Amino acid sequence: MTDVALAGRTYRFLDVATKLAGVALLVGALELGIASAPGATLALAGAVLGVSTVFVTEETR
Incomplete structure (x- = not known):
């Protein structure tokens, strides 16, 4: 399985959006x-x- 890494701000936006859509x-x-x-x-x-964002990692530098 391919790991998906997103920048911090993008990850938070995607996380909040998917949680709101799920609700x-x-x-x-x-x-x-x-x-x-x-x-x-x-x-x-x-x-x-x-x-769904459990499988996406936040990119850390």
């Missing part, structure tokens, strides 16, 4: 009903998106 998808899932198929799909997508 937005979770809210959508709750609005649709988390037990329904679309709601469960949105919840899973939100969780995956929210933790």
Whole structure:
């Protein structure tokens, strides 16, 4: 697997953006009903998106 390294400012922006988008998808899932198929799909997508920056490293010099 290829390591992805970003500058500090870019990493923080990407981290915040993915977390906010993940929360937005979770809210959508709750609005649709988390037990329904679309709601469960949105919840899973939100969780995956929210933790996606775990695999990106911040470049340190």
